[in-house]
Amino acid sequence: MASSGNSALDSAAVAELRAIVGDDAIVSRPTELKVYECDGWTIEKSAPELLLRPRSAAEISAVLKVLHRREIPFVPRGAGTGLSGGCLPVGAPVMICTSRMNRILAIDYASRRVEVESGVVNLHVTNAVRERGFFYAPDPSSQMACTIGGNIAENSGGPHTLKYGVTTNHVLGLEIVLPDGEIAELGGPAEERLGYDLAGAIVGAEGTAGIVTRAILKLTREPEERRTLLAIFAGVGAATRTVSAIISAGVIPGAIEMMDRLIIEAVEDAFHAGLPRDAGAVLIIELDGIAAALDAQAAEVAELARAAGAREVRLARDESERAALWKARKRAFGAVGRLAPNYATQDGVVPRTRLPEILREIAAIAERYSLKIGNVFHAGDGNIHPIVLYDERDADETRRAIEAGREILRACVAMGGSLTGEHGIGVEKMAEMPLIFSPDDLIVMSELRRVFDPEQRANPNKVIPAPGSCVEVAAPRRQVVL
Amino acid sequence: MATAPKSTSAANAAPRRQPARDIVDYELLFDCVHCGLCLESCPTYVVTRAEMDSPRGRIYLMKALADGAVALDADALRHLDLCLECRGCETACPSGVRYGKLIERAREYVNRNVRRPPLERLRNWLIASIFPYPERLKILLAPLRAIDRLGMRPLMRRLAPAGMRDWLDLIPPRAAAQPVIQAAAPAADSAPAAVVHHGCVARTLLEAENRNTEGALAAAGYRVVRMERTVCCGALDLHHGNFERAREFARANVRELGRHGGAAILSAASGCSAVLAAYGDLLAGDPEFAAAARAVSAQVADLSTLLLRRNFNFPRGFPAAVTYHDSCHLAHGLGVREEPRRLLRSIPGVELLEMNESDLCCGSAGSYNLTEPAMARELVRRKADNIAATGADYVVLGNPGCELQIAAELRRRGEKIRVMHLADFLALALSGADI
Ligand SMILES: Cc1cc2nc3c(=O)[nH]c(=O)nc-3n(C[C@H](O)[C@H](O)[C@H](O)COP(=O)(O)OP(=O)(O)OC[C@H]3O[C@@H](n4cnc5c(N)ncnc54)[C@H](O)[C@@H]3O)c2cc1C
Ligand code: SF4
Ligand code: SF4
Numbered sequence: 001m002a003s004s005g006n007s008a009l010d011s012a013a014v015a016e017l018r019a020i021v022g023d024d025a026i027v028s029r030p031t032e033l034k035v036y037e038c039d040g041w042t043i044e045k046s047a048p049e050l051l052l053r054p055r056s057a058a059e060i061s062a063v064l065k066v067l068h069r070r071e072i073p074f075v076p077r078g079a080g081t082g083l084s085g086g087c088l089p090v091g092a093p094v095m096i097c098t099s100r101m102n103r104i105l106a107i108d109y110a111s112r113r114v115e116v117e118s119g120v121v122n123l124h125v126t127n128a129v130r131e132r133g134f135f136y137a138p139d140p141s142s143q144m145a146c147t148i149g150g151n152i153a154e155n156s157g158g159p160h161t162l163k164y165g166v167t168t169n170h171v172l173g174l175e176i177v178l179p180d181g182e183i184a185e186l187g188g189p190a191e192e193r194l195g196y197d198l199a200g201a202i203v204g205a206e207g208t209a210g211i212v213t214r215a216i217l218k219l220t221r222e223p224e225e226r227r228t229l230l231a232i233f234a235g236v237g238a239a240t241r242t243v244s245a246i247i248s249a250g251v252i253p254g255a256i257e258m259m260d261r262l263i264i265e266a267v268e269d270a271f272h273a274g275l276p277r278d279a280g281a282v283l284i285i286e287l288d289g290i291a292a293a294l295d296a297q298a299a300e301v302a303e304l305a306r307a308a309g310a311r312e313v314r315l316a317r318d319e320s321e322r323a324a325l326w327k328a329r330k331r332a333f334g335a336v337g338r339l340a341p342n343y344a345t346q347d348g349v350v351p352r353t354r355l356p357e358i359l360r361e362i363a364a365i366a367e368r369y370s371l372k373i374g375n376v377f378h379a380g381d382g383n384i385h386p387i388v389l390y391d392e393r394d395a396d397e398t399r400r401a402i403e404a405g406r407e408i409l410r411a412c413v414a415m416g417g418s419l420t421g422e423h424g425i426g427v428e429k430m431a432e433m434p435l436i437f438s439p440d441d442l443i444v445m446s447e448l449r450r451v452f453d454p455e456q457r458a459n460p461n462k463v464i465p466a467p468g469s470c471v472e473v474a475a476p477r478r479q480v481v482l
Numbered sequence: 483m484a485t486a487p488k489s490t491s492a493a494n495a496a497p498r499r500q501p502a503r504d505i506v507d508y509e510l511l512f513d514c515v516h517c518g519l520c521l522e523s524c525p526t527y528v529v530t531r532a533e534m535d536s537p538r539g540r541i542y543l544m545k546a547l548a549d550g551a552v553a554l555d556a557d558a559l560r561h562l563d564l565c566l567e568c569r570g571c572e573t574a575c576p577s578g579v580r581y582g583k584l585i586e587r588a589r590e591y592v593n594r595n596v597r598r599p600p601l602e603r604l605r606n607w608l609i610a611s612i613f614p615y616p617e618r619l620k621i622l623l624a625p626l627r628a629i630d631r632l633g634m635r636p637l638m639r640r641l642a643p644a645g646m647r648d649w650l651d652l653i654p655p656r657a658a659a660q661p662v663i664q665a666a667a668p669a670a671d672s673a674p675a676a677v678v679h680h681g682c683v684a685r686t687l688l689e690a691e692n693r694n695t696e697g698a699l700a701a702a703g704y705r706v707v708r709m710e711r712t713v714c715c716g717a718l719d720l721h722h723g724n725f726e727r728a729r730e731f732a733r734a735n736v737r738e739l740g741r742h743g744g745a746a747i748l749s750a751a752s753g754c755s756a757v758l759a760a761y762g763d764l765l766a767g768d769p770e771f772a773a774a775a776r777a778v779s780a781q782v783a784d785l786s787t788l789l790l791r792r793n794f795n796f797p798r799g800f801p802a803a804v805t806y807h808d809s810c811h812l813a814h815g816l817g818v819r820e821e822p823r824r825l826l827r828s829i830p831g832v833e834l835l836e837m838n839e840s841d842l843c844c845g846s847a848g849s850y851n852l853t854e855p856a857m858a859r860e861l862v863r864r865k866a867d868n869i870a871a872t873g874a875d876y877v878v879l880g881n882p883g884c885e886l887q888i889a890a891e892l893r894r895r896g897e898k899i900r901v902m903h904l905a906d907f908l909a910l911a912l913s914g915a916d917i
Contacts, residue, residue: 027532031557034546035539042516053532080533081518099531119531121522144574145521270578334517334576341512391512 009093020062027051039080048095057213065181073457076207078150081142084426090461112219118149118212134219137164141330149212154424155204159255162380168203175214179458207459209452223288227298228316231305235280238309240355243379245304254288262374270335273328332376340389346405347423348412352382361411369404383421425463501550505591506584513579514541523574525843534561537571568810568843589723609849614714619686651890660690661913663697669705675745676704681754684882691750694905702792715754732761740774746783752880756815758782786821799830800911805874808841809881835872846887862891878907
């Protein structure tokens with residue numbers, strides 16, 4: 001459990017930190033630290049030795065100065081909904097959680113932007129501006145809990161990424177406390193940036209560049225209207241062929257989401273959303289834009305789906321039917337919890353046209369490892385999320401779940417895809433990095449990282465495998481519960 | 483809000499780090515997939531913003547306790563104690579975690595295994611021996627009523643120790659006369675029947691709620707039948723893990739309610755309704771009562787649903803700006819959210835203004851405001867802020883506990899907003915009087 005390494009988190013250090021953040025912001029007793037030992041990726045567990053819950057960038061800056069002077073590594077944490085073990089302490093004794101930094105600082109409708117502290121919950125941004133007809137576009141399914149800081153670190157996306165882009169397309173500027181305690185402002189309120197896009201380099205850095213404390217985000221105007229369709233298929237093959245057909249016809253829906261039979265059943269058990277239990281797969285297709293164009297587009301999409309083999313296409317008749325479909329989709333991951341004690345959500349990407357192929361491959365892998373694997377994903381961008389079910393009390397099944405996950409990712413890469421669409425590398429996929437990056441690529445990346453974090457004390461042992469150990473990364477003192 | 487353990491609380495807790503498998507129904511723990519989607523729906527997390535005060539954190543603690551990975555020390559106890567049992571997490575959880583069942587069992591385990599400091603024991607004993615017994619509560623309140631008649635409450639409040647003031651504030655000053663619904667004619671024998679369980683606190687402090695609940699049902703054409711003998715529903719005991727007495731109360735009520743087979747069963751206190759709806763579970767292991775208890779639970783309904791079912795309508799309008807507070811056990815326990823709103827909107831002239839966080843607990847939570855006053859105060863402040871921001875003249879809700887708690891805070895602030903049980907508000911709207 002202890003991950004102190006050669007750090008000097010002695011009582012003098014703790015006293016210094018306590019003086020900065022105050023008693024109620026320091027957690028040091030094992031019972032309380034225990035609950036911070038994992039995020040949404042529960043296969044690996046490791047509790048920090050000390051947790052700090054600061055309230056401001058100034059406090060974080062003072063804290064990082066102390067840690068810098070004492071050469072103590074740290075790990076940032078937002079809401080802990082990450083799915084790749086991003087905020088798992090690996091050789092980082094101090095965890096710094098931003099959950100208290102949750103103020104929305106300024107809303108500027110005229111320039112369509114909002115300034116928030118990094119601990120603000122994603123959905124709360126949209127809630128704050130909805131009345132005026134705006135929303136914050138990146139909408140991960142965890143949006144009711146995850147923080148903007150976590151979104152920035154993971155470059156999170158969501159169903160509406162297909163049309164509106166991922167987090168990086170919506171971050172105009174940010175404030176970050178660098179590992180030596182210096183506060184830096186990157187980017188700014190303007191859309192056009194001069195010089196290198198440094199804010200862009202921080203988005204997706206998974207907390208390895210320092211702690212983001214504030215962000216200026218773009219607001220998006222609510223589309224005039226939406227049409228939400230449910231297309232029902234006998235199998236995943238026809239469903240995924242439909243996706244390609246729609247995109248190649250030049251239609252860009254706001255979102256195209258797919259769920260396979262396993263997921264449909266879980267969702268129906270949980271929410272009775274009215275999905276057909278006997279279907280092999282469904283697509284939720286949402287078109288948005290100018291009202292006048294939508295009906296024709298919806299008819300075209302329905303036609304394309306039927307041509308690809310849909311047995312039925314339904315149109316949500318009103319907002320409550322639409323909401324029911326999205327509720328089913330957004331809470332699908334959780335609903336899967338009803339099927340098995342544990343699950344691991346994978347996150348890979350393949351070119352859209354190869355979706356049918358990867359799904360066949362996943363089915364074969366499930367068969368080979370005697371596991372159940374469900375699929376619910378952002379089909380529009382080829383971002384798959386196979387959900388591998390297992391029971392952590394069964395060591396062999398857990399091992400098979402991990403292996404199967406790895407094999408799926410390798411298959412994605414072999415098809416010209418990528419290791420992660422939105423959940424990040426974290427600890428989970430570090431070992432697979434060399435599958436897509438050459439040693440040179442990895443060296444360039446770690447050099448970029450060193451610009452912000454020369455001593456690699458911000459979220460150490462994550463993302464980039466240590467040089468020289470490109471295949472298996474030996475993560476120090478990491479407790480793998482198997 | 484500090485999350486550090488109170489020095490008094492659980493100072494005597496005997497930490498033991500052996501697996502405590504029976505702390506919860508172990509299998510139920512595995513419904514939780516650690517996704518965190520419940521965090522922001524938890525009032526204590528919203529206030530402290532610490533994982534150990536979140537549903538996910540508490541479940542993780544229970545699991546760690548069950549596995550023997552942590553001891554039942556002052557910290558564990560503190561975070562379990564701080565839970566309101568509001569079940570907001572159950573509404574949020576996509577994975578179907580039955581949190582209420584988990585925490586009830588955990589509390590029972592704590593009762594059996596932890597010796598509390600003397601003052602806490604005294605407090606808990608007083609709560610357990612007074613609240614479920616309306617006669618005792620009346621006796622206790624008699625002196626306060628005398629003081630109120632002499633107009634000396636403010637003086638007494640000033641003299642009371644700070645810790646007592648919040649408690650004192652909860653007792654409403656003597657209520658002004660309230661309109662009462664009179665049904666035109668008694669319903670025919672063939673009309674559907676309804677029976678109202680007169681809860682303990684409501685019966686003592688807010689009697690009009692019971693009468694108006696019955697009045698509204700009668701006006702809607704229900705045949706209102708009376709219980710001959712009403713005992714506490716057992717909510718307090720159930721939530722504190724005193725299963726034994728909870729079952730005793732449940733059996734008495736099942737026996738009594740069973741005599742009105744087929745009647746819709748409800749209480750003006752939605753907290754009590756939710757417990758009645760849980761009798762099936764509570765007495766599942768009792769061969770003599772299991773079937774009858776299940777039948778009682780299946781008959782539990784709520785006022786607004788029953789009225790809507792009979793197309794209850796309002797002969798005259800009542801212009802008022804109203805906001806609606808979701809009482810926890812109505813919204814999260816019984817899943818009733820839309821019906822009261824629909825009923826309110828159907829009153830001509832009523833403008834329903836939604837408040838933020840309408841389903842975030844107000845901190846009343848049974849006797850929670852007596853046992854965890856600091857957190858309760860924090861939550862009711864938040865609730866009052868959200869209410870005030872709507873600009874409404876009335877807050878309507880469905881549980882006497884919430885009514886006392888919210889009214890106390892609004893009085894402290896000098897706010898003119900009136901807090902009313904749905905049944906009382908209906909009476910007011912029907913009388914057309916604007917008091
Ligand atoms: C049910 C469920 C559904 C999900 N759906 C999606 C989805 O549709 N799309 C998607 O993209 N993701 C999804 N996720 C994954 C996860 O919610 C996202 O990665 C999210 O952005 C994490 O935010 P968080 O606040 O929980 O961050 P955490 O989990 O706390 O941390 C994630 C990473 O960010 C770092 N970090 C956190 N805050 C900061 C900061 N202020 N500065 C620097 N680094 C920081 C941490 O060190 C860690 O590396 C889902 C997760 C769950 C459980
Ligand atoms: S209780 Fe439900 S919502 Fe909360 S973490 Fe567990 S599974 Fe997720
Ligand atoms: S019952 Fe209420 S207070 Fe307790 S964990 Fe659930 S949401 Fe939080």
